[in-house]
Amino acid sequence: MKQFKIFVLLFTMLSVALSSCKEEILKPLYGSKGAPKPISNASVQNIAGGAIISYTLPDDANLLYVKAEYERQGKIVVSKSSFYKKSILVEGLGDTNPREVKLYAVGNGEEASTPIQVTINPLAPPIYDVMNSLGIRESFGGMNVKFNNHESTGERPYNIVIGVVVWDDRLGEWKDVDAYYTGLAEGSFSIRGLQAKEQKFGFFVKDTWNNKTDTLQKTLTPIYEEELKAPDDARKKFPIPQNKPLPIDGSPILEPGNLSSWAFGAMFDGVIGNNGFHSNERNPLPAWFPMDLKKVTRLSRYKIWQRQNPDGGYLYSHGNPHEWEIWGTNTPNDRESWVLLDHRIMVKPSGQPIGILSNDDVEVARQGHEYEFPLDAPPVRYIAWKQIDNWASIQGALGFLHLSEMKIWGQIQ
Structure with a gap:
């Protein structure tokens, strides 16, 4: 009797182990209901680094969200907008080249409609306005940098990095000095602890999507302290x-x-x-x-x-x-x-x-x-x-x- 109980226990454990090894197949939460009807009447508002695309939603109870597919830095990326909204944001573009954007209506079963296609002409990304705003001056022990980041708001922050580098004559290359991270609309920061001697410094601005300006070069002499x-x-x-x-x-x-x-x-x-x-x-x-x-x-x-x-x-x-x-x-x-x-x-x-x-x-x-x-x-x-x-x-x-x-x-x- 004791051996029979041990056999039953081992058989049960083996059955559980085998069942746990079965491949799990993920299915749409609501099951397949087919693709919704496509959106219509798309219009484009070009903005700095992207566009806002407005449209008419289909009268389709199966609609879950709208997605936009577009190219950014050589890769196809996706933006999404819920069925409560009638527009979608395309962002993070680093140049003003025209781009084709495909718009899909997506249903509860994650099935997409046939796409409609629009062309956008993004304005220059905000990093260039930030770069043009930089006010750089020599200061005690280093320098002070003022900036404006007008595209950044409380509702839609535009996070940036202002990078500072110094030229190394011996190595013949730029070396990192500081990187200031901020989402503020305006502000300033100081860099300290530098030698009081003339040096060539470089300044650039980079955003969340790794778009980057050219390097602005300045020769500065920090004041001794x-x-x-x-x-x-x-x-x-x-x-x-x-x-x-x-x-x-x-x-x-x-x-x-x-x-x-x-x-x-x-x-x-x-x-x-x-x-x-x-x-x-x-x-x-x-x-x-x-x-x-x-x-x-x-x-x-x-x-x-x-x-x-x-x-x-x-x-x-x-x-x-x-x-x-x-x-x-x-x-x-x-x-x-x-x-x-x-x-x-x-x-x-x-x-x-x-x-x-x-x-x-x-x-x-x-x-x-x-x-x-x-x-x-x-x-x-x-x-x-x-x-x-x-x-x-x-x-x-x-x-x-x-x-x-x-x-x-x-x-x-």
């Missing part, structure tokens, strides 16, 4: 002239009080995240946070990182700075000697309300917000951050500031 280093004991007690007079502009002068675990010097320890400097809360605004750079310096730029945590909390919110000024002097005991060096309002790339973050918002904050001092700013040793308001209390309902990290660059005199 170096990063100012905080003292080794900065986290314990960053040397600040707390008892020195600050500018007289009608605002209260406050000591940079801070929560004990968020010391002022933690803003200069090289650690970025949910840490750094946090002032006491509910101070009246504006509030002043002065510091001693230790050496007279022609300031070139500074970079700040918002307090942030892994899920993006705090970004463009809470005590992260929204509007501020930076003042400087070499004689801190003289109130009249302080001069305004910089005034900024932090811009949220997406423009979305507080609490809503786009990928660009998060990426810009992760990289840090960078600001340049005016080229004619005087060399100074002492600076003071004037906190005007933060993101959670624009116009100063709650008076506090927190920053994860701050870096400062310049030319030491």
Whole structure:
């Protein structure tokens, strides 16, 4: 009896194994109902890098969607549009050559109608407008690049890469320097850490479909700068002239009080995240946070990182700075000697309300917000951050500031 049970068990297992080896044949979800009638009355609106093709849908209950077949970079590709719409988008074309597009009505059983054919004459792809918009200038430690990407909208982003290369005389070829990815309609970015010597740089724009412009060549000489280093004991007690007079502009002068675990010097320890400097809360605004750079310096730029945590909390919110000024002097005991060096309002790339973050918002904050001092700013040793308001209390309902990290660059005199 025991042997019989074992035989039955083995037979059952073998049957299951054999049945699982049978080839599965995928069939249309709704079964074959035949091809629907074709679309009609197709008309073309040529656009940058493609076309919008409008048409009349067939009166056919079997219709599921419309598809367009066309050539892109030597391959046949397909665009689809549901039966709720009366147009289809052809996109990603890298030139203005005429193209034939075949349009099919497709039924529930994935069977296609006989095609109708239209000719499109795409306009130049948007990468060329972006390339023509580039504003490139020499800057401290590198260069700054401004761009316009007008085809990119919230409803239909046009994602691009702006590539930067440098010519290597020894190798006789271009070498990668940077690649800036964005879907913003306009913006700017800076490239830093380059040697202060004349070099030949190249710039190009590429899109999602790997369409690419020619390389624009420019000879540039980055301006020399170096990063100012905080003292080794900065986290314990960053040397600040707390008892020195600050500018007289009608605002209260406050000591940079801070929560004990968020010391002022933690803003200069090289650690970025949910840490750094946090002032006491509910101070009246504006509030002043002065510091001693230790050496007279022609300031070139500074970079700040918002307090942030892994899920993006705090970004463009809470005590992260929204509007501020930076003042400087070499004689801190003289109130009249302080001069305004910089005034900024932090811009949220997406423009979305507080609490809503786009990928660009998060990426810009992760990289840090960078600001340049005016080229004619005087060399100074002492600076003071004037906190005007933060993101959670624009116009100063709650008076506090927190920053994860701050870096400062310049030319030491």
